[in-house]
Amino acid sequence: MTGNTASARPANTGSPRRVAEREITRRVDLCRPDGRLNPEAVGWSRTPLHRANIRGWGRTMRWDYWCVATPEHIFAFSASSLDYLAGESAWYLDRTTQRDVVSRSLLVPGRGVAFSPRGGEGSVRIGRGDVRIAVDETAEGTRLRVRSPEFDADLLVHRIEGRESLSVVVPWSSRRFQYTVKDVGRPAEGTVVVNGRRIRFSPDEARATQDLGRGRWPGDIVWNWGAGYGRAGDHEIAVQIGGKWTDGTGSVENGLIIDGRLHKISEELVWHYDTSDWMAPWRITGERVDLVFTPEYVRSSDVRRLCLMRSREDQAFGHYSGAVVADDGTVIEVSDLFGWAEEVQRRW
Numbered sequence: 427m428t429g430n431t432a433s434a435r436p437a438n439t440g441s442p443r444r445v446a447e448r449e450i451t452r453r454v455d456l457c458r459p460d461g462r463l464n465p466e467a468v469g470w471s472r473t474p475l476h477r478a479n480i481r482g483w484g485r486t487m488r489w490d491y492w493c494v495a496t497p498e499h500i501f502a503f504s505a506s507s508l509d510y511l512a513g514e515s516a517w518y519l520d521r522t523t524q525r526d527v528v529s530r531s532l533l534v535p536g537r538g539v540a541f542s543p544r545g546g547e548g549s550v551r552i553g554r555g556d557v558r559i560a561v562d563e564t565a566e567g568t569r570l571r572v573r574s575p576e577f578d579a580d581l582l583v584h585r586i587e588g589r590e591s592l593s594v595v596v597p598w599s600s601r602r603f604q605y606t607v608k609d610v611g612r613p614a615e616g617t618v619v620v621n622g623r624r625i626r627f628s629p630d631e632a633r634a635t636q637d638l639g640r641g642r643w644p645g646d647i648v649w650n651w652g653a654g655y656g657r658a659g660d661h662e663i664a665v666q667i668g669g670k671w672t673d674g675t676g677s678v679e680n681g682l683i684i685d686g687r688l689h690k691i692s693e694e695l696v697w698h699y700d701t702s703d704w705m706a707p708w709r710i711t712g713e714r715v716d717l718v719f720t721p722e723y724v725r726s727s728d729v730r731r732l733c734l735m736r737s738r739e740d741q742a743f744g745h746y747s748g749a750v751v752a753d754d755g756t757v758i759e760v761s762d763l764f765g766w767a768e769e770v771q772r773r774w
Contacts, residue, residue, distance in 0.1 A: 442712035443694040445676050450593075455479050456640065462600040468677065472590040472688045474545030476605050478640035483509050485602070485645075485774075488541040490550045490561055491637040492570055494581055494614050495764065498522055499625055500743065501579060501618045503572050505539070505552045505559045508643075508774050512536030514557040516577050517725070518620050519743070524723055527620055529574035531555035545593065545607035545638045568636075570616075581616035581627060583634040590688040592681045596641075596672050604641030604671075606679060610664040611635060611655030633764075646773045647671055650697050651679075652710060652719065654746040654765025658758050661685055665717070665746060665763060667710055669697045680715070682750055689753045691715065701769070704740050708767050714751035717760075719767045720744050741768035 450469040454476055458464050461481035480486050489506035503516040512533040519526045533539070533555050542548025542563075550561035560571040568583040591609035598604075614634040618625045635653055649671035655664040664683040672678050673694055680691035691714050699708040704726070708719040721742035728738045746763040 442696055444713075445678055445692050445694065447677060447690070447692045449690070450475055453477065456595065456603075456605050457481060463595075463597055463603040467605075468595045468597050470595075470677070470681075470690060471593045474547075474591070474593050474607050474638075476544070476593065476595065476640075478543040478605055480543075480640060480642060482642060485509070485642045487604075487639060487641055487643045487774075489637075489639045490541065492561070492583075492634060493766075494570070494583070494618075494627060494632055494634045495743075496627060496631045496633075497764075499618070499627070501577075501581075501627075503557075503559060503570075503579075505541075505550055505561070507536050507539050507541060510535055512539045512552065512555075513737075514552045514555060514559055516557055516559075516572050516574055516579070518577065518618065519723065519725070521723070521743075526725070527576050529557050529576045530729070531557045531574075541640070543640070545609075545636075567612075568634075570634075576621055578619040579617070581614050581618070581634070583612050583614045583636075584629060586612065586686065589686040590683060591636075592666050592679065592683075592688055592690070594677055594679045596675050596677045596679070598644060598675060602642055602644050604639060604643065606641075607636065607638040608653070608666045608679060608681075609636040609638075610653045610666050610683060611662075643772075643774070646771075648769065648771045650767070650769055652708075652746075652765065652767040654719075654763035656760070656763040658760045658763075661758060663750075663758065663760060663763065665715075665750065665760075665765065667691075667695055667715065667717075669695055669710075670769075680712070682752065684752055684758070699767070699769070701740075704742050708742070710767075715748075717746050717748035717750070719746050719765075721767075736773040737770070739768060739770040741766055741770075 493502040538554035552559040613629040615629040650669040668679040721744040
């Protein structure tokens with residue numbers, strides 16, 4: 427499991443670094459009444475417990491990203507708002523032909539949008555622009571609807587009773603912070619129409635992953651994010667890993683979901699990958715993680731909108747193999763977990 431790292435750029439150097447994190451078990455407000463980060467909100471939880479009662483204008487970021495994949499198809503979309511602008515995009519990949527379709531829209535000013543303050547509750551709406559997005563939490567699960575000139579999607583992501591996810595608050599400072607929810611590998615079903623072609627997603631093989639974010643961000647940031655899911659022997663397993671953006675904050679977004687239970691990994695992982703060749707193998711290591719990610723497809727974009735924003739991203743889809751360690755020390759060998767790994771830079 428060495429990978430090709432000769433010309434790689436790691437997210438940090440040396441050995442993985444442990445961090446001291448605390449588990450949050452009760453509902454809590456993200457912010458104090460004056461808009462600053464509530465110290466009692468800093469930590470991680472197994473279910474979404476934070477209320478993103480964010481105050482202030484100009485650096486407040488809200489987003490919801492979903493990716494639904496099968497062995498033949500990937501459909502992903504994002505809805506985001508940064509006060510003075512809102513962006514939405516949808517993307518589809520035919521994994522057999524490696525042909526993709528993209529829809530994008532930018533709203534300036536960012537009006538006609540709504541984001542629930544709690545993960546797993548309420549709704550998200552982008553009601554203007556070329557890409558219309560609706561995310562609704564219902565008794566059956568999470569309903570995802572996207573409409574654009576290229577897409578008409580209606581999917582239901584099933585909610586599994588008792589299955590845990592990972593929520594984390596990352597504190598850069600009392601005025602710059604992020605609350606994120608990562609929910610990896612839930613079964614999904616429904617249809618996605620792509621340029622008139624109707625594609626059926628079956629819950630037997632379709633899996634959905636959510637990335638929810640609410641916070642007040644610095645003007646320029648780079649992050650790594652990786653996620654994967656599948657089976658390892660008799661176990662259902664999902665992997666959630668990140669880097670760069672959390673370094674030095676005392677919080678990390680790393681964890682495993684094994685048979686529905688979250689195993690929190692409280693250490694800064696080391697990422698190695700070749701920024702001159704995104705298709706080369708990636709390697710992510712720590713005391714409880716030793717994974718090689720082998721890409722099958724890379725989606726790269728560099729979007730610049732006047733002087734308002736820049737979004738550069740390189741997202742590789744492929745498979746994870748290697749070993750992870752559960753809370754009780756059990757080593758689980760994994761192979762061919764489908765997922766992705768990315769490096770993203772955002773500037774607002």
